[in-house]
Amino acid sequence: xxxxxxxxxxxxxxxxxxxxxxxxxxxxxxxxxxxxxxxxxxxxxxxxxxxxxxxxxxxxxxxxxxxxxxxxxxxxxxxxxxxxxxxxxxxxxxxxxxxxxxxxxxxxxxxxxxxxxxxxxxxxxxxxxxxxxxxxxxxxxxxxxxxxxxxxxxxxxxxxxxxxxxxxxxxxxxxxxxxxxxxxxxxxxxxxxxxxxxxxxxxxxxxxxxxxxxxxxxxxxxxxxxxxxxxxxxxxxxxxxxxxxxxxxxxxxxxxxxxxxxxxxxxxxxxxxxxxxxxxxxxxxxxxxxxxxxxxxxxxxxxxxxxxxxxxxxxxxxxxxxxxxxxxxxxxxxxxxxxxxxxxxxxxxxxxxxxxxxxxxxxxxxxxxxxxxxxxxxxxxxxxxxxxxxxxxxxxxxxxxxxxxxxxxxxxxxxxxxxxxxxxxxxxxxxxxxxxxxxxxxxxxxxxxxxxxxxxxxxxxxxxxxxxxxxxxxxxxxxxxxxxxxxxxxxxxxxxxxxxxxxxxxxxxxxxxxxxxxxxxxxxxxxxxxxxxxxxxxxxxxxxxxxx
Numbered sequence: 168x169x170x171x172x173x174x175x176x177x178x179x180x181x182x183x184x185x186x187x188x189x190x191x192x193x194x195x196x197x198x199x200x201x202x203x204x205x206x207x208x209x210x211x212x213x214x215x216x217x218x219x220x221x222x223x224x225x226x227x228x229x230x231x232x233x234x235x236x237x238x239x240x241x242x243x244x245x246x247x248x249x250x251x252x253x254x255x256x257x258x259x260x261x262x263x264x265x266x267x268x269x270x271x272x273x274x275x276x277x278x279x280x281x282x283x284x285x286x287x288x289x290x291x292x293x294x295x296x297x298x299x300x301x302x303x304x305x306x307x308x309x310x311x312x313x314x315x316x317x318x319x320x321x322x323x324x325x326x327x328x329x330x331x332x333x334x335x336x337x338x339x340x341x342x343x344x345x346x347x348x349x350x351x352x353x354x355x356x357x358x359x360x361x362x363x364x365x366x367x368x369x370x371x372x373x374x375x376x377x378x379x380x381x382x383x384x385x386x387x388x389x390x391x392x393x394x395x396x397x398x399x400x401x402x403x404x405x406x407x408x409x410x411x412x413x414x415x416x417x418x419x420x421x422x423x424x425x426x427x428x429x430x431x432x433x434x435x436x437x438x439x440x441x442x443x444x445x446x447x448x449x450x451x452x453x454x455x456x457x458x459x460x461x462x463x464x465x466x467x468x469x470x471x472x473x474x475x476x477x478x479x480x481x482x483x484x485x486x487x488x489x490x491x492x493x494x495x496x497x498x499x500x501x502x503x504x505x506x507x508x509x510x511x512x513x514x515x516x517x518x519x520x521x522x523x524x525x526x527x528x529x530x531x532x533x534x535x536x537x538x539x540x541x542x543x544x545x546x547x548x549x550x551x552x553x554x555x556x557x558x559x560x561x562x563x564x565x566x567x568x569x570x571x572x573x574x575x576x577x578x579x580x581x582x583x584x585x586x587x588x589x590x591x592x593x594x595x596x597x598x599x600x601x602x603x604x605x606x607x608x609x610x611x612x613x614x615x616x617x618x619x620x621x622x623x624x625x626x627x628x629x630x631x632x633x634x635x636x637x638x639x640x641x642x643x644x645x646x647x648x649x650x651x652x653x654x655x656x657x658x659x660x661x662x663x664x665x666x667x668x669x670x671x672x673x674x675x676x677x678x679x680x681x682x683x684x685x686x687x688x689x690x691x692x693x694x695x696x697x698x699x700x701x702x703x704x705x706x707x708x709x710x711x712x713x714x715x
Contacts, residue, residue: 178323183369185320192313196292196306213253216475220468223260228267236261237399237417244413251409251416252479258399258417259468262392262424266461288315320368346432349383350425353390357397366391367460374452381455382436388460389425389432396421412482419478424467435459496566501573510574514567515706518593521563522702525600526641528556529695532604532688533630533637537611539623540630553605560601564594589705596702603695610687620677621685622667629660629689636696640703654700661693 212222227236237258244254288311295308356366367388374384399414428435439458471478498516503509531553534540571587617623636653665686672682 179369182320182323182372185316185323187320189313189316189318189320193310193317196308196310196313213249213257216256216472219253219256220260220263223257223262224264225260226257227261227264236264237395241399241410241413241417244410251412251482252475254413255416255475255479258413259420259471262420262464263461263468266457266464270457270461285315285318288312288318290315345383346386346429349379349386350390350393350429353387353392354394355390356387357391357394366394367456371453371456374456377452381440381452381459382432384452384456385432385436385459386429388456389428389463392421392464393425408486411486415482415485416478420467420471423470424463427466427470428463435462496563496570499566499570504570504573504577507574507577510570510577514570514574514590517563517567517570518590518597518702518706521560521567521594521597522699522706523641524556524560524563525597525604525695525699525702526637528553528560528601528604529692529699530634530637530641531556532607532611532692533633535608535611536616537614537618538630538688539617539627553601553608557598557601557605560598564598567591567594593702593706596698596705600695600698600702603691603698607688607691607695610684610691614681614684618677618681618685620671620681622664622671625660625664625667626685629657629664632657632660633692633696636700640699650700650703654696657696658693661689664689 213219223236223240240249240254240257240261244251249257292308292310292312292315296305296312297308299305299308353366353370356369370379370384370387370391373379373387374381379387396418399417436455436459439455439462443455443458496517497520498513500513503513532538568591571590575584575587617626632653636650636657639649639653668677668682668686668689671677672679677685
C-alpha cells in the first residue's frame with residue numbers, strides 16, 4: 168500500500184471516527200438537556216401533517232441526527248404515543264431536517280478555519296460537563312463538546328482529501344455505470360457507519376477537494392439517503408405492527424425520493440448550478456451538493472403529499488397482528504344498515520363479543536398464581552397479553568361507535584334512536600373492564616406467587632365469588648337476578664378482603680409494598696366486575712327497547 172493510500176486510510180478513519188463520536192455526544196447531550204421535551208414535542212405536534220412535518224424538521228435540525236429522530240418516532244409508535252398517520256410526517260420531516268448537516272459543513276466547514284472554532288467548543292463543553300455533573304448544564308456541555316468534535320472530524324477529513332487528491336481516484340463521470348457506482352459508495356458508507364451525515368460529510372469533502380464532481384457527489388448523497396433506512400429497519404425488528412408500518416414508510420419515502428432524484432440527476436444538478444450562479448452564491452462544489460441534498464428531500468415531501476393517505480391505507484393492510492385481526496368486527500356489515508332490525512341484531516352480537524372479551528380478561532387475572540389461581544402465566548406475561556386484549560377492545564368499541572353513527576342516519580323509529588347512545592355506553596363499559604384487568608395484572612407483576620402474610624382465606628373467597636359472577640356472563644345467557652346476587656356477594660367478599668389486607672399490613676404480617684399491590688389489584692378487579700355487569704345490564708335494556 169502506498170504512502171498516499173495509508174495517509175488517506177488513516178485520515179478517513181480518524182476523521183469519520185471523530186465525526187461519529189461528536190455526533191453521538193451532541194445527540195445524547197441535546198436529548199438529556201431537553202429531558203422529556205423531545206417526546207412531548209413529537210406527541211403533541213402531529214395533529215396535522217404540516218405540524219408533524221415541522222416537528223420532524225425542527226427536532227432533527229436540533230439533534231443533528233435523522234436516525235435518532237427516526238428511531239425515537241418508531242419507538243413512540245411502538246408505545247402507542249403516536250399514530251401511524253402522524254408519525255409518517257415526522258419521519259418525512261426528519262429527512263428534510265437532516266440536510267442541515269450539509270449546510271453546516273458546506274458553509275462553516277469549508278468557509279472558516281474549523282479548528283479555531285472546534286477546539287474552544289470542546290474545551291468549553293468539557294468544562295461544563297465536569298462542573299455540572301448530573302445537571303442539565305452537564306448535558307449541554309456534552310452537546311457542545313460533541314459539536315466541537317464533529318467540526319474537528321470535518322477538518323481532519325478536509326485536510327486528508329486535500330493532501331491525497333493527486334493520489335486517489337473516486338468513481339467519477341456522468342455515465343450511468345459510474346452514477347450507480349457512486350450511489351453504491353454512499354449506500355455502503357452509510358450502512359457501515361450507520362450515519363448518513365458522516366457519508367454526506369465524506370461526499371462534501373471529496374467534492375470540495377476536487378476528487379469527484381458535483382453530480383458524482385450528489386449520487387453519493389442519494390445512496391446515503393437510501394442507506395440510512397437500515398437504521399429504521401433495525402429499530403422495527405420485533406416491534407408492533409404499527410411500528411413496522413412506520414419503518415416501511417420511511418424506507419419507501421427514501422427509496423422513491425432517491426429513485427426520482429436519480430432519474431432527474433443530470434438536469435437537477437445543472438439547474439442548481441444555474442440557480443446558484445443567478446443568486447450570486449460562491450462556486451464551492453460542497454455548496455452545490457448541500458443544495459442538492461435539501462432540494463431532493465423537499466421534492467420527496469412534495470411527491471408524498473398527495474400520496475400519503477393512500478400510503479397509510481396500504482400500510483394498514485400490511486403487518487397485521489393477531490390483535491388487529493381480532494379487533495375487526497365480525498357482525499357489523501354495512502349492508503345491514505338498510506334494515507334496522509338486522510342492524511340492531513348485528514350490534515347485539517358484536518357487543519356480546521366485546522363483553523365476552525372483557526369477561527375473559529378479568530378471568531385471566533383471577534387465574535394468576537399470585538391470586539391462588541392455576542395459571543402458569545406470571546403477572547408480566549399476563550399484563551402483556553391483556554395489553555393486546557385492551558387494543559382489541561378499543562378497536563371493537565371504535566367500530567361499534569362508527570356503526571351506531573351510521574345507523575342513526577337511517578330511518579329508525581324515535582324510541583330506537585333514543586336508545587342508541589346507551590349502546591355506546593355498553594361498549595365503553597366493556598372496554599373499561601378490560602383496562603381494569605390490565606391494571607390489576609400490572610399491580611401483581613412483581614409477584615409470581617402469593618406474598619408471605621397474605622390473608623389467603625379472604626383472597627380465595629373473593630376469587631371464588633368473582634369467578635362465580637363471570638361464569639354466566641361468559642356463557643352469554645345470564646339471568647338478571649342471579650347476576651345481581653352474584654355481584655352483591657363479590658362486593659361483600661371484596662370488603663372482607665380489603666379489611667384483611669389492611670389489618671395484615673398494619674400488623675407487619677404483610678409488607679407495605681405487597682399490601683398496596685394486592686389492594687390495588689383487588690380494587691381494579693372489583694371495578695372491572697362492576698363495569699361488566701353494567702354493560703350486560705344496559706345491553707339487555709337498550710337492545711330490547713330499540714328492537715321493540
